[in-house]
Amino acid sequence: GENVEQHPSTLSVQEGDSAVIKCTYSDSASNYFPWYKQELGKRPQLIIDIRSNVGEKKDQRIAVTLNKTAKHFSLHITETQPEDSAVYFCAASINGNQFYFGTGTSLTVIP
Amino acid sequence: GAGVSQSPSNKVTEKGKDVELRCDPISGHTALYWYRQSLGQGLEFLIYFQGNSAPDKSGLPSDRFSAERTGGSVSTLTIQRTQQEDSAVYLCASSRSRQIATNEKLFFGSGTQLSVL
Numbered sequence: 459g460e461n462v463e464q465h466p467s468t469l470s471v472q473e474g475d476s477a478v479i480k481c482t483y484s485d486s487a488s489n490y491f492p493w494y495k496q497e498l499g500k501r502p503q504l505i506i507d508i509r510s511n512v513g514e515k516k517d518q519r520i521a522v523t524l525n526k527t528a529k530h531f532s533l534h535i536t537e538t539q540p541e542d543s544a545v546y547f548c549a550a551s552i553n554g555n556q557f558y559f560g561t562g563t564s565l566t567v568i569p
Numbered sequence: 570g571a572g573v574s575q576s577p578s579n580k581v582t583e584k585g586k587d588v589e590l591r592c593d594p595i596s597g598h599t600a601l602y603w604y605r606q607s608l609g610q611g612l613e614f615l616i617y618f619q620g621n622s623a624p625d626k627s628g629l630p631s632d633r634f635s636a637e638r639t640g641g642s643v644s645t646l647t648i649q650r651t652q653q654e655d656s657a658v659y660l661c662a663s664s665r666s667r668q669i670a671t672n673e674k675l676f677f678g679s680g681t682q683l684s685v686l
Contacts, residue, residue: 492675501660501677502612547612549675554664556625557602557675561611 460485462550464560471538472568479563481548482530488550491531492557493522496545505546506533538567571595573678575661581684582651590646590681594663601644602675603636604660612660618644651685658682 461484471477483491489510494502508515508522508531515522519538524531535542548560574593582588594601603615614628618638629635633651638644648655658680665674 494677501679504674504676507674551675554600554675555619556617557662559604559612559614 460488460550460552460556460558462548462558462560464548464563466563467561468564468566470566470568473538473540475538477535477538477542477565477567479533479546479548479565480530481532481550481560482528483550483558484529485550485552486526486529487552488558490551490554491522491524492549492551493533494547494549494559496547496562498544502547535565538565540567540569543567573661573663573676575659575678575681577681578679579682579684581686583686584653585650587647587649588651588683590648590659590661590683592644592646592661592663592678594642594644594661595676596642598663598665598676599641600664601638602662602664603644603646604662605657606660606680607657615646615659648683651683653685656683656685 464481492507493505495505496502506517506520506522508524513524519536521534543566545562545564547562549557551557576591599620601618605613616636617625620641621638633649636646660680661678662675
């Protein structure tokens with residue numbers, strides 16, 4: 459089955475700097491890659507997703523890139539703010555049939 | 570309702586007792602997932618339903634864990650003879666039919682915090 463690896467497990471950045479979280483996947487059939495943000499004590503919330511027919515997607519300060527050849531995708535957060543502090547999970551899926559999650563990245567934005 | 574609903578939000582039980590956790594997915598969502606999240610840890614997959622059938626139950630940690638889904642909607646996760654290591658947040662998520670490739674977004678419930686004393 460699919461195996462998703464996520465790095466780093468923890469990340470601290472100064473407010474205003476950029477943060478990058480990287481994930482790799484093993485199954486070349488995976489074609490949908492969502493990212494979830496989980497604040498302390500809250501449910502995971504979908505923040506951005508990308509399908510395999512595009513290489514990059516951007517939504518304000520958040521962007522995701524996908525390299526199908528290398529089987530990796532990344533989350534980029536620019537101009538980080540304290541409210542970006544949370545745990546971020548990547549996932550890979552084939553047409554939404556089962557979701558395989560990474561182990562999470564705890565992001566701390568230092569004011 | 571507008572989102573995935575789980576109940577109870579908190580459950581405290583004694584070791585050895587059985588518990589039932591309930592998940593009410595978003596209306597029209599045929600796929601339903603159960604995950605377990607221990608404190609500070611990632612999302613551990615338990616079981617996946619497509620309609621009433623469970624094509625993937627590979628994540629259930631032991632035969633004390635079982636889940637069912639009737640009517641293609643509400644699902645219950647049952648843990649028999651609970652142990653302290655079962656303490657965790659149990660998250661449910663749902664998505665539309667996989668047949669509609671553009672509607673595979675996964676939405677999570679708020680979870681049930683289970684504490685086994």
